Amino acid sequence: MSSAEHNTNTTGWPTQPGVHAGFADAIGNTPLIRLNRISDETGCEILGKAEFMNPGGSVKDRAAKWIIDAAERDGSLKPGGIVVEGTAGNTGIGLAHVCNARGYRLLITMPETQSAEKFATLRTLGAEVIPMKVVPYSNPNQYQHAAGRLAKHLPNAIWANQFDNVANRQSHIDSTGPEIWTQTSGKVDAFVCATGTGGTLGGVSRSLKRFNSKVKIYLADPQGSSLYHWFNTGELKATGSNSITEGIGIARITDNLKDSPIDGAIYVEDPDTVNMVYRLLREEGLFLGSTSGVNVAAAVQIAKQLGPGHTIVTILCDSGHKYQSRLFNRQWLTEKQLDAAAGPVSPSLLDAESQRVLNV
Numbered sequence: 381m382s383s384a385e386h387n388t389n390t391t392g393w394p395t396q397p398g399v400h401a402g403f404a405d406a407i408g409n410t411p412l413i414r415l416n417r418i419s420d421e422t423g424c425e426i427l428g429k430a431e432f433m434n435p436g437g438s439v440k441d442r443a444a445k446w447i448i449d450a451a452e453r454d455g456s457l458k459p460g461g462i463v464v465e466g467t468a469g470n471t472g473i474g475l476a477h478v479c480n481a482r483g484y485r486l487l488i489t490m491p492e493t494q495s496a497e498k499f500a501t502l503r504t505l506g507a508e509v510i511p512m513k514v515v516p517y518s519n520p521n522q523y524q525h526a527a528g529r530l531a532k533h534l535p536n537a538i539w540a541n542q543f544d545n546v547a548n549r550q551s552h553i554d555s556t557g558p559e560i561w562t563q564t565s566g567k568v569d570a571f572v573c574a575t576g577t578g579g580t581l582g583g584v585s586r587s588l589k590r591f592n593s594k595v596k597i598y599l600a601d602p603q604g605s606s607l608y609h610w611f612n613t614g615e616l617k618a619t620g621s622n623s624i625t626e627g628i629g630i631a632r633i634t635d636n637l638k639d640s641p642i643d644g645a646i647y648v649e650d651p652d653t654v655n656m657v658y659r660l661l662r663e664e665g666l667f668l669g670s671t672s673g674v675n676v677a678a679a680v681q682i683a684k685q686l687g688p689g690h691t692i693v694t695i696l697c698d699s700g701h702k703y704q705s706r707l708f709n710r711q712w713l714t715e716k717q718l719d720a721a722a723g724p725v726s727p728s729l730l731d732a733e734s735q736r737v738l739n740v
């Protein structure tokens with residue numbers, strides 16, 4: 381463990397339950413939220429793990445902490461060192477917080493197509509961010525390979541390598557899975573989530589199957605991703621055209637995903653994702669990003685397959701704040717022909733006489 385974050389309690393002030401020793405210690409133990417309308421409609425308990433309530437705002441805080449902890453433990457990350465990562469955003473945000481709290485510098489390579497809010501947030505947090513052209517994984521200039529090369533080149537630097545560093549998956553074996561098991565008192569029939577690195581699915585699946593091998597594990601896959609076809613046929617091949625979702629959907633089997641105990645795959649198209657994001661906002665009071673929409677839409681499909689009376693857990697990955705310029709922008713949705721899926725804009729509450737009442 382690094383000293384910066386952990387040895388600051390010099391007064392001997394007692395640590396109470398719920399009081400955390402620094403940023404990283406506050407990661408995890410997120411609430412499990414019953415999605416009331418969706419549960420009542422399906423006759424299943426559909427529960428969302430509120431990962432947007434992590435201190436850095438997403439499920440990827442867990443991976444960031446475990447990756448840094450592992451590098452400190454094995455001695456590769458030394459005091460004052462540099463962390464380099466290729467990220468679509470949230471892992472970078474989690475890493476930026478942990479790096480700040482522990483005295484490391486952070487260098488990020490990110491596909492230039494990611495939202496402006498993500499670039500701005502990372503830079504505000506103090507990371508140096510390099511936008512990268514979008515090229516296939518096989519191209520050496522793909523953003524992840526570039527991150528690996530920079531980490532080798534810079535002195536006292538490590539590559540977080542979230543895709544193939546299984547400390548990512550381990551975070552969910554050690555924390556998310558056991559939390560779900562405890563929070564449901566072991567009454568969980570199915571778990572579903574989409575994959576970016578496969579860390580969440582790879583880790584939670586292993587953890588829940590160890591508690592009870594009968595828990596069904598489902599992979600949720602957005603359009604444009606290759607895993608739905610891979611699960612059904614063994615061949616990595618995209619289904620449908622590119623998705624508007626950010627941070628999920630892949631075309632290879634990462635080390636974090638490899639050999640995960642998966643029982644089924646659910647395909648989710650963008651209109652269903654957008655529709656679910658807006659339902660979660662209007663009907664459940666939850667302001668969430670697109671990947672949460674994929675996950676809950678998949679959970680509803682599973683509820684229909686399994687029938688009433690089952691408990692299905694999924695992940696509410698991050699909040700909607702980073703997506704105001706896209707997912708929550710009507711003009712952008714219209715350009716993507718997804719406006720109808722979002723549903724009608726609420727009519728104004730003000731009638732003709734309201735201006736007179738407003739300005740007396």
Ligand SMILES: Cc1ncc(COP(=O)(O)O)c(C=O)c1O
Nearest residue numbers: 470575576577578580627671697
């Ligand atoms: C918003 C969001 N949802 C889901 C995921 C996927 O999680 P994992 O990388 O554990 O598969 C990510 C990954 O970056 C993400 O940023």
